[in-house]
Amino acid sequence: MEKSFFLSFFGAMISTVSNFLLKMKILEKKTLADVSGIRITRIKILAPAIAAKAQAGMFIVLMVTETAERIPLTIVETDILKGTLTLIFQEIGFSTKFLGTLNPGDSLFALAGPLGHPTEIKNYGKVILVGGGVGIAEIYPVALAFKKAGNHVTTIIGSRTKELLILEQELKNTSDTFFVTTDDGSYGRKGFTIDILNELLLKSTYDIVYCVGPIPMMKRAAAVTEKFKVKTLVSLNALMVDATGMCGCCRVTVDGKVKFTCVDGPEFNAHGVDWQEFEKRNKVYCEKEKHICNLIIKNG
Amino acid sequence: MAKKEPVKVQECPAQERIASFCEVVLGYNEEEALKEAARCLQCKNPACIQGCPVNIDIKTFINKLTKKDYAGAYLTIKEKNNFPSICGRVCPAEYQCRKACVLTPKNSPFASEAAINIHFLERFAGDFGKDKVLSLSEKKDREKSSAFRVAVVGSGPAGLCCAGELARQGVHVTIFEGLHNSGGVLRYGIPPFRLPRNILDFEIDYLKKLGVKIILNFIIGKTKTLDELFKEGFAAIFLGLGAGTPSFLGVPGKNLCNIYSANEFLTRVNLMNAFQFPKSHTPINIGKKIIVIGGGNTAMDAARVATRLQKMNGFDVDTTVFYRRTETEMPARRLEIQHAKEEGIKFEFLMQPVAFKGDDNGYVHTMTCLRCQLGSPDASGRRKSIPIEHSAFDTPCDIAIIAVGLEANTLLTQAVPELKTNKFKNLVVNLKTMQTSIKGVYAGGDIVGGEGTIIEAMGMAKKATQAIIKYLESRHSKKNLKQQIPNSK
Secondary structure (H helix, E strand, C coil): HHHHHHHHHHHHHHHHHHHHHCCCCECCCCCCCCCCCEEEEEEEEEHHHHHHHCCCCCEEEEEEECCCCCEEEEHHHECCCCEEEEEEEEECCCCHHHHCCCCCCCEEEEEEEECCCCCCCCCCCEEEEEECCCCHHHHHHHHHHHHCCEEEEEEEEEEECHHHCHHHHHHHHHCCCEEECCCCCCCCCECHHHHHHHHHHHHCCEEEEECCCCCHHHHHHHHHHHHHCCEEEEEEECCCCCCCCCCCCCEEEECEEEEEEEHHCCEEEHHHHHHHHHHCCCCHHHHHHHHHHHHHHHCC | CCCCCEEEEEEEEHHHHCCCCCCCCCEEHHHHHHHHHHHHCCCCCHHHHHHHCCCHHHHHHHHHHCCCCHHHHHHHHHHCCHHHHHHHCCCHHHHHHHCCCCCCCCCCCCCCCCCCHHHHHHHHHHHHHHHHHCCCCEEEEEHHHHHHEEEECCCCCCCCCHHHHHHHHHEEEEECCCCCCCCCHHHHHHCCCCHHHHHHHHHHHHHHHCCEECCCCEEEEECCCCCHHHCCCCCEEEEECCEEEEECCCCCCCCCCCCHHHHHHHHHHHHHHHHHHCCCCCCCCCCCCEEECCCCCHHHHHHHHHHHHHHCCCCCCCCEEEEECCCHHHHHHHHHHHHHHHHHHHHEEEEEEEEEECCCCCEEEEEEEEEEEEEEEEECCEEEECCCCCCCCCEEEEEEECCEEECCCCCCHHHHHCCEECCCCCCCCCCCCCCCCCCEECCHHHHHHHHHHHHHHHHHHHHHHHHHHHHHHHHHHHHHHHHHHHHHH
């Protein structure tokens, strides 16, 4: 009795401390796309406690250094045995570019999660997943989970140009039907993911649509699926500070009610989102962003 | 007997202090402390002690000050309050011990000027003890409790207090904090000009020296559940989750850009150091006309931070507090109201915002307000504010900060439905033991009482600590009993 008590006591203590010491280290890094000023990067981080709990649709919040911003990123993949999680991000603003400067062996200053509600995974029947740009990374874990739950999975991914397309093979392997579009026609079909979404819904009925991408794309997807009365979920990339429900920076109006993306989301009914408000709120620091990016250019 | 004049405390001049985040109140020096302590009447039945949520022996500690026994004064406070340097700075003394002081007339809504400046004396003793690194001897009764580990969730006032009390009794304490820095509202909410960071860091380091482990970036309810904590060998859990979720006004335009919750505004500045942007990467927007809505301490903090940001960014200081009642009903500390006024903050009383309007890009530029009048007292005893019909008017505003209160943060309670909550989503506890609806899980602070003061949170944490110790001791004797059974065979 006493012995087992002490074993669990010290065992737990060691595991808690070692989790704490080991976590937040970057193990792998890969550039997935790097063309005309757009770079998409994948990193694998050691974070056993978070990896053990992560489910499709959830996110983490991280800080690169003590002076950095807290930025939320969707968890793309986890490996519970190795205790790792994979993030994919576009180096688009100052903080994501800053994250992109880290290399394997470097550690983050802070990492917490998994946050937000997981995607509700069940057998809906026929599902369509739509991913645009770096949003493709976010539909990947959901596609895997939907497939595993027995759904018929149709995936549409799109990007500006061929070289920016990510996770094509992975998503192809996960999907029963698969489409690719590029804005410039350099690969797959020329045009937008939403064109294909519209065509599919005209031809057949589907039970749910899950869409992640740039705000204008999600907004258009919502407009199209509303016409066909198909339940549609979007995962919103709102600005956040603490990401635990404390500040309300990420608030968004859904079905006329104020919701916090961090604790009430990040997924919402696409037809209820006040897209205009959301789009504007996400640009609230664009001037500051320009300022900090210019400083970096000036100072090298 | 002619009463002596209260000793004024030294302060940094208003124009100087709004250009930085340096501490406003400089505190008493020895001479001033002695003079103020000498004013204490040493009442036979000191009401001040009852006025203190943790019942500090105020009479004794002031008496020790008058005898220059500063260490004795410090240790007297420490018996009841782990953080005199913090409470001496942030306690709303004018509503607590000083209001109860015999020098305050009966039925006064807050302390009179003549009341003993107990908080400044507490701060003096606290800083003395801190500088001399005095500490209470640890309780010797370690045998029973040191076999146990207790998890404390949240490192705000309640969590820190509970952790400190338990550690002093020999319990192994681990604090789990969700953010990347400890202190809770003391860090993200209270600005450094009211509570300098070195004071907070000192008190937290002191806990670490007592053996308290603090694990940051660890969100109980997400990273680990309560069940897992128990399975890992924690014998009891204390929840000091805080009142985390800001309320917004239910008015049109409430989500326009540059409308902040006070929590967001203060977190960006206090926790993320947005005032050092771009050196710190977290941005904050500053405007020419800043409006703060609310009448509590958070509203005062937000307004005073806003003023500093205006000054530091080369704007003219133009920050106005809009409150729906009058100054008398403001729940904020009188000292903070006075400081805010000195710093050039304007006040508009009997005002109720009804709408915000913005430009094409979604940035707020106008607030519409109704004028109000005071009606009869409501349930809380304060007079209700009643909007006057057809009194609407527009006022320019390019930053609005909403400081109208907080609700419970449901991050953990959502994840653990067995935790009983009330209609305000606060935890339901046994008020004698602070135990929640789950055995071995205790709670205190704002997650129980709703928005309260730091010292009230500490009071609850202390009560919980006593119950936790009892609980651990009962488990200890049960364990011994079980051990004895095989021996007796």
